[in-house]
Amino acid sequence: MSVNEQEYYAPIAPGSPLARVLDGYDAPDLPADFAERVMAAAEARPAPLPELRRPARVGSRGWRIGQRIAIGIASFGVLATAAAATGLLQQIALPLPSAQTVWASITGTPVAKSAPRLAAAPAPAAEPAARPVVIDGPIDTPEELAEAFRRVEQVRVGRREERRAMVDQRIAREIERRRAAGLRVPTPEEEAALRERIGEEIARREERADQQIAARREAMERKVANGEAVTREDLAGRPQVDPALRDKVRELRAMSPEERREAWRSLPPEQRRTITQELRARRGIPSPSEPSPVPSPAG
Amino acid sequence: MTASSQPAPTALLPASPGDDAAWAARLAARDPAALREMIVRHARGLHRVAYRMTGDAHEAEDIVQEALLRLWDNAPGIAAKHPAGSQAAARLRLGGWLQRVTTNLAIDRLRRARRLSGEEVPEEEDDAPLADAQIEASERDDLARALVLALPERQRAAIVLTYYEELPNAEAADAMDMNIKAFESLLHRARAALRQALAAQGDAP
Known part of the structure; x- marks a missing residue:
C-alpha cells in the first residue's frame, strides 16, 4: 500500500479538510412534541402477543433426535397396522403378504396354497315366504x-x-x-x-x-x-300309552339304579309284564317267550 | 465528532450495571414513565443517526419513533432474557439495542426507496468509486451532506456511527451486526470513498 493509499484509509483526523467538511452536516433537533407523539403511539399500540412457551429441552441433541425418530417409527407402525387391518392397503393395490408367507420365507418351507378366494356369490334372492301350512x-x-x-x-x-x-x-x-x-x-x-x-x-x-x-x-x-x-x-x-303306565315309567327312570331295581321288584307281576311289553314295543325288540327286563339273579 | 454544535451522544451516557435491565423490566410492565425516560435518554442521539443516514428530518423522526415502539413491544422478551441480578442483565445496553434497530431501519428504508425510485443498485462490495456527476447532480446544497448521502448505505452507517456518534469500532460493528474485521474493512472503504469524493470536488483530502 502506498503512502497515498494509507492516507485514503486512515482515520479522519480532527481539523483535517475532510473533518471540516463533514462537521458541516448538522442534524436538526427533534420537535418538542416528539415524546408525546411516541407516548400516544405506544398507548394506541396493541399489547404484544405473549412469548411462545416452548417445553424445556431436556437431554442432548442426539437424544432428542433419537426420541423423535422413535416416535416417528412408532407412529408409522401404528398407522401401517391400522391401514392393513382396515384393508386400506388392498384398496390401493398394495400386496400384503400373509403371516404364513412371511413365516415360510423365513423357514424356507413351501407355502400350502390355499384355494383362490372366490368372489362371494351374490346372495340368492330371498324366496317368497311360503305360506305357513295350517x-x-x-x-x-x-x-x-x-x-x-x-x-x-x-x-x-x-x-x-x-x-x-x-x-x-x-x-x-x-x-x-x-x-x-x-x-x-x-x-x-x-x-x-x-x-x-x-x-x-x-x-x-x-x-x-x-x-x-x-x-x-x-x-x-x-x-x-x-x-x-x-x-x-x-x-x-x-298305540297311545296308558297315562298311568307312562307316569310309572317316568317315575322309574328318575330313580337311581339301586332304587329302580328295588321299586321294580316291588311292582305287581302284571304291571311289570305290561311295562316290559311296552318298552320292547317302543324299541322294536321282539317279545321273548319269557319277558323279564331285569336279569335273573345269578345262581 | 468534534462539532461543538452537536450535543454529546446521549446513547453513550454511563449507566450503572444492570440499570438498563431494570428499565427493561419496567418497560415490560408497561410503565409509561419508563418509556418516557427512554425517549429522553436516547431519542436525540437516534434521531441524529437516522437523519444523517437518510438526509430527511421527517423520515428520521419516523425511524426513531418506530425504534422506540419496537423497544416497547419487545421489552417483555428483553427483560426475560436479562433477569435482574444476572450477568446478562449487567451486559444489557438498551442504547446499543436502539442504535442497532435504528441503523437497520434506516438502511431498510434507503434500500426500499432506491428500489421504488428505480435507481441503479450499487455493487455488493460497496467499493464502487463515487462519480463526480453523482455529487454534482445532488440537489442538496451542503457539501458534507452530499458527500455522506452519496455513500452506499452501509458505508454511510459506518461513518455516521464512528465519526459523528464517536462510537468505538466494536460498538459500531455490533450496531451493524458485523464482526469487527468486516466492519473495519467497511469503514476503510467509506473513508477512502469520502476522500476520493472530496478530492473530486477540488479540495485536498
Whole structure:
C-alpha cells in the first residue's frame, strides 16, 4: 500500500479538510412534541402477543433426535397396522403378504396354497315366504303331512341333543362320585373309549329309529295319497300309552339304579309284564317267550 | 465528532450495571414513565443517526419513533432474557439495542426507496468509486451532506456511527451486526470513498 493509499484509509483526523467538511452536516433537533407523539403511539399500540412457551429441552441433541425418530417409527407402525387391518392397503393395490408367507420365507418351507378366494356369490334372492301350512283337523293332505313331519323332526333333533347332554352329565357325575368315594376313576383314555362306545350305540339306535320312521312315513304318505287321514297312532308308531303306565315309567327312570331295581321288584307281576311289553314295543325288540327286563339273579 | 454544535451522544451516557435491565423490566410492565425516560435518554442521539443516514428530518423522526415502539413491544422478551441480578442483565445496553434497530431501519428504508425510485443498485462490495456527476447532480446544497448521502448505505452507517456518534469500532460493528474485521474493512472503504469524493470536488483530502 502506498503512502497515498494509507492516507485514503486512515482515520479522519480532527481539523483535517475532510473533518471540516463533514462537521458541516448538522442534524436538526427533534420537535418538542416528539415524546408525546411516541407516548400516544405506544398507548394506541396493541399489547404484544405473549412469548411462545416452548417445553424445556431436556437431554442432548442426539437424544432428542433419537426420541423423535422413535416416535416417528412408532407412529408409522401404528398407522401401517391400522391401514392393513382396515384393508386400506388392498384398496390401493398394495400386496400384503400373509403371516404364513412371511413365516415360510423365513423357514424356507413351501407355502400350502390355499384355494383362490372366490368372489362371494351374490346372495340368492330371498324366496317368497311360503305360506305357513295350517293343520286343521285330521291330517289328510300331503302338505299337512309334510308339515307334521317337519314338526316331528324338530322335536327329534332337540331330543337327540338332550340325550347326548344327559349322557355326558351322567358320565361326569359318576366319575365325580367315584373320585369322592376314593374309588378308581377311568383314565382319560378309558373315558374316551367309554364315550366312543356310548356314541356308537346311540348312533346305531338312531339309525334303527330312522329306518323305522322312514318306513312308517312311507306308509303314512301312501295312506294320505289314498285319501285317508293319518291318526295319532300312525304318527307315534304305537298305540297311545296308558297315562298311568307312562307316569310309572317316568317315575322309574328318575330313580337311581339301586332304587329302580328295588321299586321294580316291588311292582305287581302284571304291571311289570305290561311295562316290559311296552318298552320292547317302543324299541322294536321282539317279545321273548319269557319277558323279564331285569336279569335273573345269578345262581 | 468534534462539532461543538452537536450535543454529546446521549446513547453513550454511563449507566450503572444492570440499570438498563431494570428499565427493561419496567418497560415490560408497561410503565409509561419508563418509556418516557427512554425517549429522553436516547431519542436525540437516534434521531441524529437516522437523519444523517437518510438526509430527511421527517423520515428520521419516523425511524426513531418506530425504534422506540419496537423497544416497547419487545421489552417483555428483553427483560426475560436479562433477569435482574444476572450477568446478562449487567451486559444489557438498551442504547446499543436502539442504535442497532435504528441503523437497520434506516438502511431498510434507503434500500426500499432506491428500489421504488428505480435507481441503479450499487455493487455488493460497496467499493464502487463515487462519480463526480453523482455529487454534482445532488440537489442538496451542503457539501458534507452530499458527500455522506452519496455513500452506499452501509458505508454511510459506518461513518455516521464512528465519526459523528464517536462510537468505538466494536460498538459500531455490533450496531451493524458485523464482526469487527468486516466492519473495519467497511469503514476503510467509506473513508477512502469520502476522500476520493472530496478530492473530486477540488479540495485536498
